[in-house]
Amino acid sequence: MNHFVRGNIALDTLPALAELTTLGGRIIKFTRRRGKLLANGVPVTTESEREVSRGRIFFIDELLFVDYDRVFELQSQYGDLETAPLLGTPWPSSQFLSHLLGWAEEQPQTSFFAEYLNYTNLAYMVPGHDDELEPVKYTAFIPTDEVVTASLYADASDPFLLDEELRNTLVLNHLVSGRLYHDDLKAATTLTTLANTTLTVTTSPEGEVEVGGVRVLGPHTFLYNLGNVYLVDGLLGVTDQDIVTSINEFSHRDGSVQQGSKTKLDLNPAVEEPRTSPAPTQDSTPSPPLAPPTTTPTTTTSTTRAPRPRTTTASTTRAPRRRTTTARATRRLPRLTTPQPTSTTPRPTSTTPRIRFETRTEISVSRRVNDGALETVNDSSR
Known part of the structure; x- marks a missing residue:
């Protein structure tokens, strides 16, 4: 006009x-x-x-x-009408999931969820269209890094990286079909996650909104015309018992995530000698865990996990269409001066001290994988 x-x-x-x-x-x-x-x-x-x-x-x-100011104003008001750029990777059939991964990687407080999402293969659960080829919208409730680290244990590997089933459960329990605005989150409203669990919306007298007993932080963010994203201060659909059970089940595995094979983990705090052999691949057989020394059990004080250095060696066992992160360092915890027990590897309980947010500094740098070729990572700052 x-x-x-x-x-x-x-x-x-x-x-x-x-x-x-x-x-x-x-x-x-x-x-x-x-x-x-x-x-x-x-x-x-x-x-x-x-x-x-x-x-x-x-x-x-x-x-x-x-002008640019007018465009920014329109994006702020009507971001849900903006057509999302088409992404060819990592999940072409699920544009919402692909853009959600990119958004989570850019936010300083959602790097943990981005890493977990990076290792999932759930595009078939989050399609862009229904059977009638009508577009499907979604809403994501993303836990912050502080929330995730509060659920981890200082003397155990990250179970969400080791346990694929637990990781998929975590991701799907934070996704809901349908675009939900703040006005849609009314008290007594029930939501069904993609993991088929039910979340009830409640509101406090101060106007704070909770979904499944977890507080929603701030207003929503438009993920183009694909859906909305909220930050939350708790985990949905995953309990502390689920985490402990997974740690106990995967206590013999290490913190590296590989497709088709797992390497062993020795939770006994000991310093491992530098490895001289090449890293294991899909065709190689992982080494058995080190047996703990036969000594009399004594009481030891808990230690804090030292920050582990990053590496830039990309894993060669990822599936071609999946994105990959750099391999994690294999340095063990410092050896304790007191003898270790002769029984099986100690397992965390509900009283085991939690890992502190500032001690977990080994977040990997993600790179995309196209047609089975790993992108070379050149970063002189590391």
Whole structure:
């Protein structure tokens, strides 16, 4: 509407500083500079004038009344109408999941969930269209890094990286079909996650919203026209008992995530000698865990996991269409000065001290995998 004016007007006959009102109610001021006609500073190609039935057409090189501030304003207000750029990786059939991964990787407080999502293969559970080819929208409730680290144990590997079933359960319990705005999160409303669990929405007298007993942090974020994202301060659908059970089940495995094979883990705090042999691949057989020394059990004080250095050696066992992260360092905890028990490897209980947020600094740097070829990581800062 702001590119049309009423009347059959020949612009080259307009006097200097002439003003015309558009059908949208905006004012266009015409000026001349070095023989060129300008409409609000935008050059008008008068030589390309075309006469049509009951009017004229002129061509300009820019949009009128549209600038970056206006675009930003529109994105803030109507971001749910903006078409998402088409992503070919990592999950072409699930644009919401692909864009959610990119969004989570960019946020400083969601790096843990991004890492877990990076190792999933759940595109078939989060399709972009239904059977009638109608687009499907989603809502994601993403736990912050502080929440995730509060659920981990200082003397055990991350179970969400070792246990594929637990990791998939975590991801699916934080995804809901349908785009939910803040007004949709009303008290007593029930939501069904993609893991088929039920979440009940409650509100406090102060107006705070909780989903499944977990507080929702702030307003939603538009993920283009694909769905909405909320930050939450708790885990949904995963209990502390689930985490402890998974740690006990995978206590013999280490913290590296590989497709098709797992390597052994010795939870006995000991310093491992530097490895001289190449890292195991899918075809190699993992070494058995080290047996604990036969000594009399004594009481030891708990230790805090030292920050582990990052490496830039990409795993060669990932599936071609999956994204990959750099391999984790294999350095063990420092050896304790007191003897270790002769029984089986100690397992965490509900009283085991939790890992502190600032001690877990080994977040891997993700790189995409295309057609089975690993992207070379060159980072001189590491």
